[in-house]
Amino acid sequence: MFCRSDSAHSLPEPIKGGSLKPLWDITQLEEKWRLLVTTWLVECLRPDTPYPVLEILGEQGSGKSFLQTLLRRLIDPNAADLRSVPKSAEDAFISGGANHVISIENVSYLTPQLQDALCVIATGGGFAKRKLYSDADETVINLKRPVMLNGIVASVTQQDLVSRAVTIELPVLKEAQSKGKLEDWFEGDRASIIGALLDIAAKALSYLPEMTLHAHERPRLVEFAYLGMAVAKAMDKEPCTFTDQFQEARQDGLERTLDASPIATAIRDWAEIHPDETRDEPAKRWLEILADYKPPGCDSWPRSGKGMGDQMRRAAPALRQLGIECKCLGKVSGNVKWQIGHADQRKSWIESPESPEVLSGKRSKQDFRTCRTLIEGKSLDVDAFEEF
Structure with a gap:
């Protein structure tokens, strides 16, 4: 339970109430x-x-x-x-x-x-x-x-x-x-x-x-x-x-990951030029598309669809933090397809309806999404609010 190697040194007795x-x-x-x-x-x-x-x-x-x-x-x-x-x-x-x-x-x-x-x-x-x-x-x-x-x-x-x-x-x-x-x-x-x-x-x-x-x-x-x-x-x-x-x-580590991966750099450059486009292509086809964005003097560029898929899978978490979705869709029509595009920036909250009529049914409580303060057409007074 307690191990001590030959090279381990001792720690001093801690002094309570010290300072860093x-x-x-x-x-x-x-x-x-x-x-x-x-x-x-x-x-x-x-x-x-x-x-x-x-x-x-x-x-x-x-x-x-x-x-x-x-x-x-x-x-x-x-x-x-x-x-x-x-x-x-x-x-x-x-x-x-x-x-x-x-x-x-x-x-x-x-x-x-x-x-x-x-x-x-x-x-x-x-x-x-x-x-x-x-x-x-x-x-x-x-x-x-x-x-x-x-x-x-x-x-x-x-x-x-x-x-x-x-x-x-x-x-x-x-x-x-x-x-x-x-x-x-x-x-x-x-x-x-x-x-x-x-x-x-x-x-x-x-x-x-x-x-x-x-x-x-x-x-x-x-x-x-x-x-x-x-x-x-x-x-x-x-x-x-x-x-x-x-x-x-x-954030520094994220940028470093992208710079160290030629595929991540190429995908980021492609996404910047095609901000509104999302494409589903086999890995081999992506290898051809991203060849135009290949960094000069790159020696680690993949040579096959499998190598391309492996590098895309490694780069996906870092790209996702930049709002770029790079995910495998599985085997489709005999080919393993990958989807690349900007991630869906849908809001996580529920947006307010355009008009109160879209609210179904009678609501006896205050609707915090629309700040409605009416109960059957009457203003919500303090007594009524406390009642709820």
């Missing part, structure tokens, strides 16, 4: 990212929900590795707080089996296989391989872990991982200080910072049952969104403050 201010002063993290980072730290303390992937971007000298190191020391301090990119999915699972937080630095590129593995690790899953010196036995690693990574360029490009990622971008530090001095300052305040984090977590968990979102506002990481709203309230902020910042952070 020393953490922000040391890292110089911008105000717009603090609520997101705090929520991610609180989420790392919960074992029963999926974990978002925290991606930290910035130029040289932006302090991204230093920030990532301090964040890990608040949750899962280790002899090697930052690790290089795993060479395979197996290495990523082994690292997660020995650590609570998978912390990767200086990421320039993540293979599609590794991005898929990080999705499984963040939401919970297993990895199995044949046990050494056996023919029929296997070793299974089953885990769910928080993941954070940093890099100069955006490396999270697969739609599945983008939808699970929270991206923050750091500016270049204006006032650089000695790293040793900052680490000493942090170690002196680490116990009070952890205490403040636990105080916020306790309040947030008490507020959590009150948090709700409309169905169309719920993101992929809905548990994280509810927690963020509760954390905002625990920090004396409006819950909508978190949803606004979360949406802004996710």
Whole structure:
């Protein structure tokens, strides 16, 4: 139940009533990212929900590795707080089996296989391989872990991982200080910072049952969104403050997904030129239509209808957020057809009727859709309203 690897370090005894201010002063993290980072730290303390992937971007000298190191020391301090990119999915699972937080630095590129593995690790899953010196036995690693990574360029490009990622971008530090001095300052305040984090977590968990979102506002990481709203309230902020910042952070990932996919870019360009058109065509025909919108110098353009359908399926969630519907209609007349067009922007509310006559039957109560205040031709007085 309690595991401790050889590289794990100890946490200090938390001090109740501390403050997160020393953490922000040391890292110089911008105000717009603090609520997101705090929520991610609180989420790392919960074992029963999926974990978002925290991606930290910035130029040289932006302090991204230093920030990532301090964040890990608040949750899962280790002899090697930052690790290089795993060479395979197996290495990523082994690292997660020995650590609570998978912390990767200086990421320039993540293979599609590794991005898929990080999705499984963040939401919970297993990895199995044949046990050494056996023919029929296997070793299974089953885990769910928080993941954070940093890099100069955006490396999270697969739609599945983008939808699970929270991206923050750091500016270049204006006032650089000695790293040793900052680490000493942090170690002196680490116990009070952890205490403040636990105080916020306790309040947030008490507020959590009150948090709700409309169905169309719920993101992929809905548990994280509810927690963020509760954390905002625990920090004396409006819950909508978190949803606004979360949406802004996710918008960057959306644009990155579209830019990384030549098919998504081509579909977006086609939809802009044909704003009022919706077409149902086989994937092979779409391959011919979208060839005119192919980005120059593209090497990853599909060569078959199946490849086209696979890329359209991957790009569909990101396109849908832009109001472009790209969906498979199934097999029609021997061909698998795809529909592309602007999504139906029908209003979710019930529009008011043009005239009271369209209301069927006699209504004894006030009609809140039309603000009718008449009962059988008479004005609705206060006594009558209270009666209802």
